[in-house]
Amino acid sequence: MHQPDPELAAVCRPVATARGLPNAHYTDPATHAREAERLFFAGWAGLGVAADLPAPGDAVPVDFLGVPLVMLRGRDGRLRVFQNICRHRGMVLVAEPRNIPGALRCPYHSWCYGLDGRLVATPHVGGPGMNLHDAIDRAALGLIEVRSHIWRDIVWINLSGDAPEFETAMAPALAHLAEFEAPLHHGGADSRFTLEVACNWKLAVENYCESYHLPWVHPGLNSYSRLEDHYDILAPGHFSGQGTRAYRPAGAGAFPDFAGLAPRWDAAADYLALYPNVLVGVHRDHAFVILLLPQGPERVREEVHLYYATPDTDPAARAANAALWKTVFEEDIAVVEGMQRGRNAPGFDGGRFSPAMDAATHCFHAWAAARLAG
Amino acid sequence: MSAADLDTALHGAAARGDAAALVGLYLQAAAGSAGLQAVAGGEGRAAFFLTQALICALEAGDPRAAALRARLRAMGREA
Incomplete structure (x- = not known):
């Protein structure tokens, strides 16, 4: 019980x-990790501001309580948030804020992603010069998107993905x-x-x-x-x-x-x-x-x-x-x-x-x- | 261009972050390999360099990416 x-x-x-709140909530790593899960990841939290990504291709990585995330402004003008890791070996994709003129290329084995998160290239994945393999389904290996919403220029995210809709969860603040x-x-x-x-x-x-x-x-x-x-x-x-x-x-x-x-x-x-x-x-x-x-x-x-x-x-x-x-x-x-x-x-x-x-x-x-x- | 010169040029372009030059150099390398198609692995060597060119073009937003992808697709090596 x-x-x-x-x-x-x-x-x-x-x-x-x-x-x-007692001392552990200010000093203890285990308590901090629990707060990350319960207070940050389970609901809506602020990650960054949209003004930091004014142009298509702008990318801003953020370490969000230890979770590597990246904000990307797509060619369609939409700002999306993804886990900042390659679906191949988990390499961090974007190390510093920058503009990406084309595709987002992993610096390790050069798997490439569109700014909408789609996996668009898997070089040599089937052997040298062979960029396909039956085991690699590109459609299933896009970047992992994080639920996001922009309000007051703030990029809000719900990392767990199961919080109520932003407008519902934040209704008192919106009002x-x-x-x-x-x-x-x-x-x-x-x-x-x-x-x-x-x-x-x-x-x-x-x-x-x-x-x-x-x-x-x-x-x-x-x-x-x-x-x-x-x-x-x-x-x-x-x-x-x-x-x-x-x-x-x-x-x-x-x-x-x-x-x-x-x-x-x-x-x-x-x-x-x-x-x-x-x-x-x-x-x-x-x-x-x-x-x-x-x-x-x-x-x-x-x-x-x-x-x-x-x-x-x-x-x-x-x-x-x-x-x-x-x-x-x-x-x-x-x-x-x-x-x-x-x-x-x-x-x-x-x-x-x-x-x-x-x-x-x-x-x-x-x-x-x-x-x-x- | 000799293989050694090509290698030097590739290193230089990579060091400068010159994606357009890299695409061109890899295309040259692929063209050089195409002549080897009669020998074992010739097509694979060309496809390797075309793939390198494709990735450089994709990352840079170079318009040659579409044609490169089409060439590799025709070779059964790209989606």
């Missing part, structure tokens, strides 16, 4: 009495951000940056989705965005975060607003952690996404991309906006890395939440614990 894990059960209690369903224009090279952080990926989520730390870690916000200007956003089982009623565009008027927004967005902004690994920020004049790509239990890569309502925004203003956000996100590194080191303290019980201030973090923990316990 299944015995409920008492530590995970404690996480799922009401916030006033709950504990956070919450419906007002921002407008064309997004990536700001380009000046609107992306990557942070390599020595912490478990969940600490990045936890820190992002609560406002409690803002006055202490981001003192620059105190002058205009007071703690009491913030509110919690809670969608149990799906996402959580925080918002502000005191958003002021930096360099007011530098960027055109997204069309059709309600008046409340004149001074509001929402910051959502879409479980497991996509952090989104929406403002009237720009948006951003942070993809969290775990690099083992104690490291995470944060890929940040900024978007605008039009394709022709001022480069200097874009660069300044990216620099502003980079400063904010870098201010968070010391605390998330400090919490990571703290997870090596024997007997730390996962900590206690502020019922008033930590609801978004608890919401995330409860989601993770429920999925891990099931």
